Amino acid sequence: MAQSLDWKEKLKSRMAPDLAREIDIFETQIELRKQGKLDERVFAETRLRRGVYGQRYDNGQRHDGQKVQKLKLPSGGLTKGPETVWDAPGMLRIKIPFGGLNPEQMEALADLSEEYSDAISHVTTRQDIQYHFVHIDDTPTLMRRLAAVGITTREACGNVVRNVTACPLAGVCRDETFDVTPYAIACSNFLLGHPDTQDFGRKFKVAFSGCKQHPCGLTTMHDMGAIAKTAVVDGQERRGFEFYVGGGLGAVPYKAQLFESFLPEEELLPLAQAISRVFARLGEKRNRARARVKFLIANLGIEEFRRLVLEERAKLEPDPRWRDYLSTVRQYRETPLKPAASLNGGERPRGFDAWHATNVYRQRQPGYAVATVTLPLGDITAGQLRGLADIARRFVKDTIRTTVEQNIVLRWVSEADLPALYEALRQIGLGEANAGTIVDVTACPGTDTCKLGIASSRGLAKELRSRLSEKSFELDAAVKDLRIKVSGCFNSCGQHHIADIGFYGINRNINGYAVPHFQVMLGGKFNDNAGAYGLAIGAVPSKRIPEVVLRVTDRYIKERKKSESFQDFVGRIGKKETKAMLEDLTQVPAHAVDASFYRDWGDPREFTLTDMGVGECAGEVVSQAQFTLAASERELFEAQVYFDAGDLRKAVMTAYAAMVQAAQALVKTQLYDVSNDEAIVLTEFRKRFCDTELFYDKYAGGKFADxxxxxxxxxxxxNGMKQDGALRLLQEAQLFIDAAHSCYNKLSALRVASPAGGQAANQGEG
Amino acid sequence: MDLQKINVKFFVEEPGAVSPEAFVLLFNAWIQAADGEYYDIADYAHVEAGPGILLIAHEANVAMDNTGNRWGLLYNRKQPLQGNNGEKLRRVLKAALENCRRIEEASSLEGKVRFRADEALVLINDRLSAPNSEATFKALKADLETAAHALYGNADFVLERESEDPRKRFSVRIKAAGRFNVAALLANLDKGTGNGNRRAAS
Structure with missing residues (x-):
């Protein structure tokens, strides 16, 4: 705590005030949870919305290969969520909107990974950065140090709008319609913390792409996807988007449906807001497996969904933010550090040509290129990240982005600098070629750190990388460009559905033993913004997956027709034949014959599912009213701190604000959009809860409302508050908030008993 | 200056004597023998010059670490220690060396891993309390000398900052003249301070 306050003091002038205040609030919530004054479910969703995620074994136990061990966690019974022990290491997800980074941010990320994690920054398949093995007590400090360089973890997890992703080539792509970056930034800023995005049943993912044909944006697998488009309207070219909704991978992949073939740019934010309101109001809240917006659209049909959204759009109060950013959109520019110069005749270091062939993209701006830094399994060490910041300063300034293929790109490299850049990357161990090839396998964390992981996706990816790297020089060109993606379970964080060759972890019980397997998916399409999903072929033991890759690619090379794509090839030979081709690989030798089949890649333990936990991807369904009640508790806690410090005036004002907040929480159960205006809250509270006697204690009657x-x-x-008067007011505030909790619980019980009625009320006022 | 988050690294004599995977197996065996003290293993052998193979725990992580392209055992104390700085440094040095000894004695490694005991890297994993500066070095020099003296007894040693890059963590290399082994250093630490010649680099 003392150290955290020191960082707080040190960085005070470098953090945006709003962000600093949010982090202070989170730190207080941690304190309240430790004191048992904040419900564990509410705290779980609160921390998730701050990017503080659970990690494997955080239920306090781990199978060591022979037995289940109870981990020695000093926090005893204190939890940070259901079945999540306080002292258990966790994960911190850091939002990097559109993947944009600058050297200062990279240095901060490097420092923090060393001091609070394991010296690794992991780039995710949605352009985020993740740290693992983080202690929750360190998270406020982490957040402050990130905030000081303009990064937030807010809404990186939980049932909210997640990181807004965008094509890493936006602005420099040779084929894009226009640069989507400023739109992605505006959308990210607008939806972050927006009141209409706080009551979702599940997460909501947004992506932008500058073109339709390339994969970079993956818009069709997102809840909301926008592809840059122009149209001539009244004789003038106008910008807009081909706009999609309802895509998503997960266990049941859905391809996004076209919502609008041309959505004018000025309608982007209001439509996103309207969609959020419809999703919050009508999206599934109880059945977590069917709570994404894709299910809502499937249930309603796209026409009805569109009608409801447009109806909602028509009702929205105009918000200046919808258009404010548009005045600067066309001025959005990145500036190169060096003048453009072509790569001619200069000396090329050894290995450069191979690297250049796979890792360099010629920008649409002549004389400039994008260089991809290949990160094995998305991992980069603190030393490398700091070194990469130096390299960026030397060659490109601040035009750096993470990619959905778990790499980092440096944009605006003067082509003449490429050999020197390659040499500099090589010196810090980042000169690996093969970006975007079959060797560059994408994988989610899987059983390494994920609670839901079934099989070791990273272990398999590492093995495949290793084997394919060895033969990368001899790989046929048609095979080299294929993508392999691996997920540790069916939830698809590794995006296996959109790979040419995809795998997801499953278990098979054989003769009483659990055996790690991967389901083989063939023929997914990474191009066309994730244009098609792969076909499940069958389950193969984990240890035989490398043979699957070899066999499938060999046959493709031998039997493909001229220019036949892998997708077409798989479609042509058919599932039956493909399955037959792999049939012998499905066999598992007896444990006594080869025990290695009963262990996963990179894990010496006998395979077991014992370590799987309850995932937090779905977050906790915590209503806005519950959040507001929790906030009132926090505010009252702060009032107590003021009181203890002798600031009576501030203490009573804060305690009163806490009471108003608790009243507002109850009003929100009936009037979701209730204003923050104190007078309105009091009027509505009196009308809806006092006059109706809903806020009425069996024994104390209306005393608490009084x-x-x-x-x-x-x-x-x-009249100058005296100490005893202030203390009394604080005590009454506590009683009022307790009564508000009781009232909320009573109303919730009534809604459970009569779900239709409850839902109708929600819909009517939502 | 109240030193916390002290890290100590001892380097291996022969890098590559065993594969990183051997440490995954070894650490797994340690987990099986430890009854809940260790939480997990993290394998980062695939990144160059990285943290290697880590054994994660609440009090301290133990890693076969390859930062700077030098394999060695890194003991990363995470939880606060009591006592004065000299005592804290000694405790961490001792804990690191005990892990080194355990590795040297591991039957699965067949004696292939030996540590260079003539060199130790002390690193403070906290940029707030110990920024990487000459001022920090001056402030901690006496404590580090005391610790080095306890480690190397009467032998000459030098202290040198590993890097002057202010972005990096404060770290000091202790290099002793002569050959030492892990057992000898542990014995020195158990004996207490000696009165050997010593000098520290500026």
Whole structure:
């Protein structure tokens, strides 16, 4: 705590005030949870919305290969969520909107990975950065140090709008319609913390792409995807988007459906807001497996969904933010560090040509290139990240982005600098070629750190990388460009559905033993913004997957027709034949014959599913009213701190604000959009809860409500608050908030007993 | 200056004597024998000059670490220690060496891993309390000398900052003249401080 306050003091002038305040609030929530004053479910969703995620074994136990061990976690019974022990290492997800980074941010990320994690920054398949093995007590400090360089973890997890992703080539792509970067930034800023995005049943993912044909944006597998498009309207070319909704991978992949063939740019944010409101209001909240917006659209049909969204759009109060950013959109520019110069005749270091062939993309701006830094399994060490920041300063300034293929790109490299850049990368161990090839396998964390992981996706990816790297020089060109993607389970974080060759982890029980397997998926399409999903062929033991890759690619090379794509080839030979081709590989030798089949890649333990936990991808369904009640508790806690410090005036004002917040929480159960205006809250509370006697104690009657109105009068009197009077007001505030909790619980129980009624109320006012 | 988050690294004599995977197996065996003290293993052998293979725990992580392209055992104390700085440094040095000895004695490694005990890297994993500066070095020099003296007894040693890059963590290399082994250093630490010649680099 002391150290955290020191960083807080040190960085005070470098953090945006709003962000600093949010982190202070989170730190108080941690304290409240430790004191048992914050419900574990509410705290779980609260921390998830701050990017503080659970990790494998955080239920306090781990199978060591022989037995289940109870981990020695000093926090005892303290939890940070259901079945999640306080001291268990966790994961921190850091949002990197559109993947954009600058050298200062990279240095901060490097420092933090060393001090609070395992010295590795992991680039995810959605352009985020993740740290593993983080202690929750360190997270406020981490957040402050990130905030000081303009990074937030807010809404990186939980049932909210996740990181807004965009094509890493946006602005420099030779085929894009226009640069989507400023739109992605505007969308990310607009939806972050927006009141209409706080009551979702599940997460909501947004992606932008500058063109339709390339894979970079993967818009068709997102809840909301926007592809840059222009149209001539009234004789003038106008910008807009081909706009998609309802895509998603997961266990049941859905391809996004066209919502609007041309959505004018000025409609982007209001439509996103309207969609959010419809999703919050009608999206599934109880059945977590069917709560994504793709299911809502499937249930309603795209026409009805569109009608509801447009109806909602028509009702929205105009918001200046919808258009404010548009005045600067066309001025959005990245500036190169060096003048453009072509790569001519200069000396080329050894290995350069191979690297250049796979890792360099010629920009549409002549004389400039994008260089991809290949990160094995998306991992980069602190030393490398710091070194990469130096390299960026030397060659490109701040035009750096993470990619959905778990790499980092440096944009605006003067082509003449490429040999020197390659040499500099090589010196810090980042000169690997093969970016975007079959060797560059994508994988989610899987059983390494994920609670839901079934099989070792990273272990398999590492093995495949190793084997394919060895033969990369002899690989046929047609095979070299294929993509392999691996997920540790069916939830698809490794994006196996959109790979030419995809795998996801499953278990098979054979003669009483659990055996790690991967389901083989063939023929997915990474191009066309994730244009098609692969076909499940069958389950193969994990240890035989490398043979699957070899066999499938060999046959493709031998039997493909001229220019036949892998997808077409798989479609032509058919599932039956493909399955037959792999049939012998499905066999598992007896344990006594070869025990290695009963262990996963990179893990010496006998395979077991014992370590699987309850995932947090789905977050906790915590209503806005519950969040607001929790916030009122926090505010009252702060009032107590003021009181203890002798600042009575501030103490009573804060305690009163806490009471108003608790009242607002209850009003929100009936009137979702209730204003923050105190007078309106009090009026609505009186009308809906006092006059109706909903806020009525069996024994105390309306006494607790009186505390609220009396507190208001006390504050208005301004007659110099005495200590005992202040203490009394604080105590009454606590009683009022407790009563608000009781009232909320009573109403929730009624809604459970009569779900239709509850839902109708929600829909009516939502 | 209240030193916390002290890290100590001892380097292996012969890098590549065993594969990184051998340490995954070894650490797994340690987990099986430890009854809940260790939480997990993280394998980063695929990144160059990285943290290698880590054994994660609450109090301290132990890693076969390859940062700087030098394999060695890194003991990363995470939880606060009591006592004065000299005592804390000694405790961490001892804990690191005990892990080194355990590795040297591991039957699965067949004696292939030996540590160069004439050199130790002390690193403070906290940029706030110990920024990588000459001022920090001056402030901690006496404590580091005391620790080095306890480690190497009467032998000459030098202290040198590993890097002057202010972005990096404060780290000091202790290099002793002569040959030492892990057992000898542990014995020195158990004996307490000696009165050997010593000098520290500026």
């Amino acid at each position: 505390y609220l109105f009396k507190a208001k009068e006390t504050l208005q009197q301004q």
